[in-house]
Amino acid sequence: MIEIEDLQKIYHMGSVEVxxxxxxxxxxxxxxxxxxxxxxxxxxTTLLHMLGLLDIPTSGRIVIDGTDISLLSDYDKTMFRLYKLGYVFQDYALVPDLTVMENVSLPAMLRKDRTEDQYHAASIDILTKIGLLDRQDHLPRELSGGQQQRVSLARAMVNKPDILFADEPCANLDTENSRVVLDLFREINEEMQQTVVMVSHEDWHKDYFHRIIHLQDGKVISDGTDGTRRT
Ligand SMILES: Nc1ncnc2c1ncn2[C@@H]1O[C@H](COP(=O)(O)OP(=O)(O)OP(=O)(O)O)[C@@H](O)[C@H]1O
Ligand SMILES: [Mg+2]
Incomplete structure (x- = not known):
């Protein structure tokens, strides 16, 4: 699904190379x-941004579903993101002036191959799945952090992406809300065979992962399934 080969990202900060x-x-x-x-x-985060086509590596190759993404034009990258990738960020990144329904519908609306009826139905489906259909007319600020993150997950899923990326989606949530959000990720992974790539700091999140890679100084220092979930 995703093949990553000798990926490098170097930032130059004045004379310092990171x-x-x-x-x-x-x-x-x-x-x-x-x-x-x-x-x-x-x-x-840097790795997630490269895989999610949100930033460009200095060198190396990323192939997603047979497509070498470095060969895509900017327009094709935008389409690739819209049709194939979903994102959940630490700070939810919901549009404050749009309702829950409008936020969730946004990526579906942007697609040119969907009628209004189709994207409305898709939004209702996914809002039902995350248990917030009754909040569809609320604004993000009228929801708790956990609820906002579930809306953000619904928005990421509305186009049924091939890959769902999440960067510390529970960083601003307490343990109970984190569990609710992670359980939803697990459900979506299991029921929809959704590929999920999630960045996390918390040791107990390991229970949710099939496989864990540990990074240190920009390198993979371990890659395995020890102590993690088995299905
Ligand atoms: N835009 C940037 N310009 C310069 N350096 C950057 C930039 N983005 C990240 N870095 C540097 O790259 C390194 C990796 O950053 P990254 O954000 O990927 O870390 P992280 O593992 O996600 O950390 P955290 O757990 O704190 O989120 C850091 O040293 C950071 O300072
Ligand atoms: Mg980070």
Whole structure:
């Protein structure tokens, strides 16, 4: 599903060179729930941004579903993101002036191959799944953090992406809300065979992952399934 070959991302800060990613090679299988862990500054977000086509690597190759993404034009990348990828961020990133329904519908509306009826139905489906259909007319600020993150998950899923990326989606949530959100990710992974790539700091999140890679100084220092979930 995703093939990553010798990925490097180097930032130049004046005369200082920061190797945010320093030769990452990795394959991610379809349907896998992958956890990316490691200390602050180890390159987790950078890796997620490269895989999610949100930033461009300095060198190396990323192939998603047979497509070498470095060969895509900017327009094709935008379409690729819209049709194939979903994102959940730490701070929810919902549009404050749009209702829950409008936020969730947004990525579906942007697609040119869907009628209004179709994207409305897709939004209702996914809002039902996350248990917030009764809040469809609320604004994000009228929801709790956990609820907002569930809306953000619904928005990421409304186009049924091939890959769902999440960067510390529970960083601003207490344990109870984190569990609700992670349980939803697990459900979506299991029921829809959704590939999920999630960055996390928290040790107990390991229970949710099929496989964990640990990053340190931009390198993969371990890759395995020990102590993690088995299905
Ligand atoms: N836009 C940027 N410009 C310069 N350096 C950057 C930039 N983005 C990230 N870095 C550097 O790259 C390294 C990796 O950063 P990254 O954000 O990927 O870490 P992280 O593992 O996600 O950390 P955290 O757990 O704190 O979120 C860090 O040293 C960081 O300072
Ligand atoms: Mg980060």
């Amino acid at each position: 190797r945010a990613l320093d030769g990452v090679t990795l394959d991610i299988a379809k349907g896998e729930f992958l956890g990316i862990m490691g200390p602050s500054g180890s390159g987790k």
